Amino acid sequence: MRNREETYGLIVETAYKMFAENGFDKTSLAMIAKEVGISKPAIYYYFDSKEKLIDFLFDEICKEIMDQYAFTVEDLTVNNFEQYLLTIGFQMIEEQEKDVHFNKIFNEYILLATRKERYMKQLNKIQKGYFESFSMLMNHGVTIGAINQENVESKSNMLAMVIDNIGNFILTGLELDYKGIWKEAVKSVLLSVRND
Amino acid sequence: MRNREETYGLIVETAYKMFAENGFDKTSLAMIAKEVGISKPAIYYYFDSKEKLIDFLFDEICKEIMDQYAFTVEDLTVNNFEQYLLTIGFQMIEEQEKDVHFNKIFNEYILLATRKERYMKQLNKIQKGYFESFSMLMNHGVTIGAINQENVESKSNMLAMVIDNIGNFILTGLELDYKGIWKEAVKSVLLSVRND
DNA sequence: GTCTATATACCGATAGAC
DNA sequence: GTCTATCGGTATATAGAC
Structure with a gap:
C-alpha cells in the first residue's frame, strides 16, 4: 500500500511520461491508472479532471x-x-x-x-x-x-x-x-x- | 451541387484548416463534414479512413x-x-x-x-x-x-x-x-x- | 482512499436505401 | 455520390459501497 503523497507523486510522474510518449489525447486516464496500479476513479481523488492534471x-x-x-x-x-x-x-x-x-x-x-x-x-x-x-x-x-x-x-x-x-x-x-x-x-x- | 473534384478539394482544404486549428484528435470527421456541408459517411467515399486523410x-x-x-x-x-x-x-x-x-x-x-x-x-x-x-x-x-x-x-x-x-x-x-x-x-x- | 458499476457522450467506421 | 441509421468501442466523469 502507498500513502497519499506517494500515490500523488506516482500519478504525476506516470502522467508526465505517458503524455510525453503518446500525447495528451492518446493517453487516457484509464491508461495512466493502470500503469500506476490504481483504478481510474482513484485519479479523480487527486485531480478534478484530466485537464487539471495537464494544467498542473x-x-x-x-x-x-x-x-x-x-x-x-x-x-x-x-x-x-x-x-x-x-x-x-x-x-x-x-x-x-x-x-x-x-x-x-x-x-x-x-x-x-x-x-x-x-x-x-x-x-x-x-x-x-x-x-x-x-x-x-x-x-x-x-x-x-x-x-x-x-x-x-x-x-x-x-x-x-x-x-x-x-x-x-x-x-x-x-x-x-x-x-x-x-x-x-x-x-x-x-x-x-x-x-x- | 458540387462535382466530385470540387467536393474532394473542399474536404482536403477544410481538413487542412481544421487539423491545423484544433489538432488531429480534436477534429472529428463529423466536424469536417459539417463544415464542408456533407454528411460524415460521404467523406469515406473519398478517403478510406481518417488516418488516410491525415497521411494524404x-x-x-x-x-x-x-x-x-x-x-x-x-x-x-x-x-x-x-x-x-x-x-x-x-x-x-x-x-x-x-x-x-x-x-x-x-x-x-x-x-x-x-x-x-x-x-x-x-x-x-x-x-x-x-x-x-x-x-x-x-x-x-x-x-x-x-x-x-x-x-x-x-x-x-x-x-x-x-x-x-x-x-x-x-x-x-x-x-x-x-x-x-x-x-x-x-x-x-x-x-x-x-x-x- | 480506493473500489465496482455505470451514466453520458462522442468517436471512427459500416450497412444499405436512394 | 450522398444520405439516414446504427454498430462497437472508448472517453471523461460520477454514484455509491467499503
Missing part, C-alpha cells in the same frame, strides 16, 4: 524551465567569456539529448498554447525570460570587452534561437554536429567585425 | 516544402551573395508570418512523426534536403570568395537553424525583430574571421 504538469514544467536559465554573469572576464558561452550551450545540448521526454511534452504544450490563451501567456513569459537572460549575458560581454557592441540584441537573439532549435532537431533524431554548430555560432558572434 | 495531407505538405527550398546558385557573385541570403531569409519570414496554418499543422506532424516511423523517415528526408540546400549555397559562397571556407558546414547548419526556428517563434506570437536577427546571422557568418 504545465505549471511544473514552466517552473523547471525558469529555474534553468539563471546565468551567472559575475566572474566573467574577457578571457573566460567564450568558454562560458560554449559550456552553457554544451550543457543544454547534453540535457536535451538525455531527456527526450521533456522536449516532446513541451512541444505538445506549445501546440496547446496556440489554442489556450492561459498557456500562451505563460509560454510567452518564459520565452521573454529566456531571451532576456541571453541578452543580459551578451550585454555583460560588451561591458567586459568580449563582444562588439553593435547589434548586441540581434546577436543575442540569434544565439538563443540556435540553441533552442537544436533541441527540436534532436527530437526528430536528426544527427548533426550540434556542438560544432554551437561552437561556430558563438565564435561568429564573438569575432564578428562590421565593415559598413 | 502529410504527403502534400512534404511536396510543398521540398519545392520551396530549391535555391538558385547561378548568377551569384561576391557582390550579390549577401543580398541573396538576406532576400531568401526575408521571404521565408514573410511566408511564415502570412500562413500560420502551415506552421501549426507541420508541428503537429513533427510530433506525430516521433510516434510513427513512416512519418519520421519522410521528415528526416526533408530536413536533410533542407540542410543540404543551405550547404550547397554556402559552399558556392566559398567558391566565389564570399565566405571563409573554415567550418562552412557548421556555419551553413547554423543559418538553417536560425531561419527554421524563426517560424516556431512566430507561431507563438512572440514579436521579435526577426529580420534583424536574420540580418545579423548572415553578416556574422559572412564576415567572421578566425584567429585561432
